Amino acid sequence: MYGAILGDMIGAPYEFDRGDKTKDFEMFNDKVKFTDDSVMTVAVADALLNIPEEADDDTVKEAVIKSMQKWGDKYPWAGYGQRFFRWLWRKNPQPYGSWGNGSAMRVSSVGWLFDRLEETRRIARLTAEVTHNHPEGIKGAESVAAAIYMLRNGKSKEEVKKYVTDEFCYDLSRTCDEIRPNYHHVESCQETVPETFTAFFEGMDFEDTIRTAVSLGGDCDTLTCITGGMAEAFYGVPDEFKNECNKRIPDDFTEVIEKFYGRITGDNQ
Numbered sequence: 001m002y003g004a005i006l007g008d009m010i011g012a013p014y015e016f017d018r019g020d021k022t023k024d025f026e027m028f029n030d031k032v033k034f035t036d037d038s039v040m041t042v043a044v045a046d047a048l049l050n051i052p053e054e055a056d057d058d059t060v061k062e063a064v065i066k067s068m069q070k071w072g073d074k075y076p077w078a079g080y081g082q083r084f085f086r087w088l089w090r091k092n093p094q095p096y097g098s099w100g101n102g103s104a105m106r107v108s109s110v111g112w113l114f115d116r117l118e119e120t121r122r123i124a125r126l127t128a129e130v131t132h133n134h135p136e137g138i139k140g141a142e143s144v145a146a147a148i149y150m151l152r153n154g155k156s157k158e159e160v161k162k163y164v165t166d167e168f169c170y171d172l173s174r175t176c177d178e179i180r181p182n183y184h185h186v187e188s189c190q191e192t193v194p195e196t197f198t199a200f201f202e203g204m205d206f207e208d209t210i211r212t213a214v215s216l217g218g219d220c221d222t223l224t225c226i227t228g229g230m231a232e233a234f235y236g237v238p239d240e241f242k243n244e245c246n247k248r249i250p251d252d253f254t255e256v257i258e259k260f261y262g263r264i265t266g267d268n269q
Helices: 002-014 036-048 057-074 082-088 117-129 135-152 157-168 176-182 193-202 206-216 220-235 239-247 251-265
Strands: none
Touching (some): 002 220, 002 239, 002 251, 036 117, 036 251, 135 157, 193 206
């Protein structure tokens, strides 16, 4: 979760094509703040940490909806898209066919909380379907969660790239240098998720991966949020980055984060 939240915060100042597409930028300043990406990352984790083992599809979806609406109510001005913002306030919220990248940016915890790849993909699909039930929205969430699951279980970048290419048919043939010049702010999974994979594959360590993602531009907070989740699974997060994150998040975020890491390390059992 730290990787995703840090990616969101570090990328946020450069959203809407406000950066100059360089890896040479100040990593932490007073503009580095969490957005809706972090709120919903916490919301999904909070939901999944409180469901029973082997929960059925309806139970998972109900928990995710309830949690996202609860956290949206806590942080209503975090920068949600218009359709999602309306969804947050409905008494009987329904999916609205979105292929937006929101399904992929909030899914990082799914890659850590389940013991089988098939179950990881099922839960990722369910977290997407409550809003983003378009095939591309589901595909974005499943691919990112699957990659995180594989990476934290010791798979190589090459193995993940092959799996993602074979299973999800993303074109990962371009390099970041090829993507960067013409890439612009776009909020679809199909034009965000492949770029996150490329940034991750080219990154050399956690910090370099974050810088690479930011350098692409586009929907920079979301792109870097997704990339950061994968980078954490592969490299871990340096303590100094965790400290910077902790300075910028509220106590209720911290409570969920501590419970999450306690669960995946076994420290709270």
